[in-house]
Amino acid sequence: MRGIPRILISALAAGALSTALVACSSADPEDDTATTSGEEETTEEPTEADDGAAMGDVELSTADSSLGEVIVDGAGLTAYYFSNDVPDSGVSACEGECLVNWPPITSETETPVVEGVSAEVGTIPAADGSFQVTVDGRPIYLFVGDAAPGDVNGQAVQDVWWVIAPDGTEIRD
Known part of the structure; x- marks a missing residue:
């Protein structure tokens, strides 16, 4: 019984770290419209005409x-x-x-x-x-x-x- 909570905590921590790393790698530090915790992030593929502005x-x-x-x-x-x-x-x-x-x-x-x-x-x-x-x-x-x-x-x-x-x-x- 003692090992189960520790395993569960490790799995949750690994998932949170993975989520944080993905969020950091996709956020643009110059972009003041980046999502904050609790907001759902959506990704849109830019079109040829707006690819720079979209990114x-x-x-x-x-x-x-x-x-x-x-x-x-x-x-x-x-x-x-x-x-x-x-x-x-x-x-x-x-x-x-x-x-x-x-x-x-x-x-x-x-x-x-x-x-x-x-x-x-x-x-x-x-x-x-x-x-x-x-x-x-x-x-x-x-x-x-x-x-x-x-x-x-x-x-x-x-x-x-x-x-x-x-x-x-x-x-x-």
Whole structure:
């Protein structure tokens, strides 16, 4: 009789652990719509047209900052224009050491998932085989000096790096 409760407890604990591991592996930490305990989780296969949005893979959106509403990447980090880039040229002027400090915002597809950006969003080929995201034909970048969402530490660096408004204009404050 003494072994039965211990076996039952072990089986229940193993089942709970298995359930917790499955829930953790399928939840997106960026997705604030994840289910909480007691809610039934449903899984839907995304269609071709909405696969990124359905999976929470938004690559560009907008957020508030000390400079107003700005374009941010999927992690909420501020996007920047480089004044040396030529709009609609299909190439980035940032190379070598520039890319160390100003990594491009990239997408795995030619059609990034976008929310809240009214400017035209596209891509150009990136050196690593992915696609560098463009806004109004201009490549966009992150700044390594921005550690958290809302940071705008790259604003006006060397008078050539500019935060981007949702309509695609440079913010020059």
